[in-house]
Amino acid sequence: MTDWSDPRLPSAEKTSPRQLKRMSRSFSGVGVGIPPERLQQIAMGGTATADELVDVSFALTATQLISEKRRSKRARAQRHCVRGFILVVAILISINVLVCLGLLLFMLTQHTMPY
Secondary structure (H helix, E strand, C coil): CCHHHCCCCCCCCCCCHHHHHHHHHHHHHCCCCCCHHHHHHHHCCCCCCHHHHHHHHHHHHHHHHHHHHHHHHHHHHHHHHHHHHHHHHHHHHHHHHHHHHHHHHHHHHHCCCCC
């Protein structure tokens, strides 16, 4: 079971007004407009209609899903950058090896005696 399959509002003691404002903005980003004051009332155990509870549950689930998608996209981008870095380093090492071998062959041909 994932975290977003059983959404719950954090308790009122654990959230600050700033966090509630941020949560309200993220809820409006998924189509649920609930003011921060109302979120605080619901978190404190105040009476809420069934529609409000469904809206809060949906908004929590949707924002958690969006957050997980954003994290996975960032992880993919990071893996892509690491692979690119490894490729660049491998190319630089191979060029260095080829230049060293060329220099070695050039030095060896200079020390041979002409006929």
